[in-house]
Amino acid sequence: MKVTRREVLKTAAAASAMAAIGSPLANIAKAADNEPEKWVKSVCRFCGTGCGVMVGVKGGKVVTVKGDPNNHNAGFLCLKGALMPPIVYSKDRVTKPYIRKNGKLEPATWDEAMSLVTTKFKAALKDHGPTSIGYYGSGQALTEETYLASKIWKAGLGSNNVEGNPRLCMASAVGGYVTTFGKDEPCGSYSDIDAATCFFIIGSNMSECHPILFKRVAARKQADPTVKVIVVDPRKTNTARIADEHVSFKPGTDLAILNAMAYVIIQEELDNQRFHSKYVTFMTNDKKKVDFDAYLKFLEDYTPEKVEKISGVSADQIRKIALMFAEASATTSFWCMGLNQRIRGVWANNLVSNLHLLTGQIGKTGASPFSLTGQPNACGGVRDTGGLCHLLPAGRLIKKPEHRAKLEEQWGLKPGTIAPKPGLHTIALWNAFSEAKVKAMFVLCTNPAHSLPNLNIYLEGMKRKDNFMVLSEPFMDAETVKYCDVLLPTAFWCEKRGTYGCSERRYSLLMKSVEPMGECKSDFEILMDFAQRMDVDPKVIPYKEVDDVWNEWREVSSVTPYNFKGITRARMEKESGILWPCPTEDHPGTKIRYVRGQDPNIPKDYKDKYHFYGKKDGRAVIWFRPYKGAAEEPTDDYPMVLTTGRVIDHWHTGTMTMKVPELRRSFPKAYVEVNEEDAKEKGIKNGDDVVLETIRDTMTFQARVSDVCRPGLVFVPWYDANLLINKLTLNAVDPGSKQPEYKICAVRIKKA
């Protein structure tokens, strides 16, 4: 019987689905499985879950994407991930360089564009010094690209003004981990999901923002109905659909709830005294070491009854979730932007870790505090390799002379090369650009004209004639294209080679599948060209190809607890991701940190089971973090709370997902979600135009009336370039992490 090509492809598609669930029938299509001319290993371009994909290439084109059965996602993808091929071939791709002339972007040669860029940067350096230039990168850039850009700026140009959009999404998680454990990044791994008996999900809509991880949580609960799920969120999201307890609270009061849970846990004698007496330091907010009794006294302000008045959550429900958390054999917490995008984001992160340290729900399979990331390489590119203004690679700090000295030694540079003062954090950097104090900015792989908070300020700054912005961007319709002075065509996703590191410390290789479109170049090539034209010391950039950068990073990390030494390119080509630390080529990677026998940073004969080596005394910290409200609480004039977020079909600023017509049609434009009670009071019906007004701006959105938001809260998704909700949001930042409070601002609404 003759089998048509179409039937072969259908069989391959079915086999891929069966393989994902481990069906023995998956081999029905073994013969068809190699249908494209080649399969190339890669990683999804969207969220921080970091799903492995296999890219099918035929005739030099990407024709197929399927889930990598050997990566953590076991072959599963969400629809966004599967729809990558049409996005690669979008007609909106930037395929040649442009220079703005008389307000309009005109095609240019690479040489013309790069000559102008370097002329502007050299002039800024000469006339105003290193603090007048900046780099603004991305959690979507490859690890090698961020490492390289950060090194060029900090070691080659003498400027620590190196930032990136992860400052907007996960800086508070970094601050939380570092202050609690002494080291950034989660202790556990995704495999904890398969063993957890309680999930504590706070400030995260996993169902829409991390659908493949949520699938793993839902499957765990489906397999064992005794598994408990607690969702703490002022919106009744899709995630809350599987919750045993959905805790809806007054926005901004979650710090009080977390302290109340600790209070209940101690009152019910469910704290793990053996664990916290040996491995934990109790520390006041002003950094005084105290004892357990002092902690108990601190918590007396957070009895469930007191917190009920603050949060609107009943004392009974607070008690119930505290018991669920503490009594479970293994509790894993997940959180994301709901905790991070807050002026007390670091404190909120600390308070979740407090619960784990108090109960000993840490360092065992299924028990871990785990922050989720929004972008595919925010952890891997920016956090780990030091792509922020205060960081150096592998968790070192610019402000510490010994950290700078060691890195200068490793890089073979003379002492004092790296400037001792940290640069400007993201909001300060864009403030300075808007005031033309930063004269020249290099923006790579991100869309600040859409994503910055209190956006009008920064759009005005981008329009100025006395500053200069070069943008490396794959899509012509990104908002920032409207404002850049030079636009560089960058290779996209499978058109280049490099590494992504996802939320669980797993690094996977994106192998180059096809040649870049048009005149596009990889950002590695663009940055190298820039550095050479800027006369950067060749010792700073001794690279011929992108793998040279990776190998240097392995060496730099190898003398630190990060330790990527064993994650060689050869291994990455063969394996579907490896979790650091991984000190040797035969090391399998690390699923649990800070535990003897699991974490290679702890000697096998170490006297204790746990060792929080990020802290000098080896003890993690339970912090006394008080409840503090939002930067902009509701008032009589602005009596409601505005919050923003994502929807399942769109990702970030929509430059990728809005190119898929049905994704666009399912959410064609941003809307405002209004609670039924509020809508009734204001005479708003589903589909009505509603005016939202903050002290910063006024905008109109179509209403979706439902019970998703609690009364007093409205929600607007932020993907829509035609309705830039960030014109209304607030740019107040957490004093520690410098992350803006996107999640809460005061608003008033009325029917248009």
Place this chain on the structure above:
Amino acid sequence: MAISGILVHCLKDDLKRVEQQVTSMEELTTYGIHEDAYVVAVVESPSDLIEKVVKKISGLDGVLTIYTTYLTIEDEIDEDGKLTTNLSATQHMKMEPRLDD
């Protein structure tokens, strides 16, 4: 025409009915019930309409969610290497939203 492999994740009691409903859909071929939780199916549709098909399945009673494991657009790339179903974002924005779909 794109081809996509999908897993329809269902509540156990609804599996049979969902499988029958999915089988009756024009764009879909089913490959049985697996692991007491999933209907394996293949969608044949222009890539720019696959989401519509997925949304249709998602709306069936008893369906928890849909996972995609494979998508090929091999048939949609013309002799010049251009994607035949592809539109620019500008063109997308001119298209009327079909909220009634």
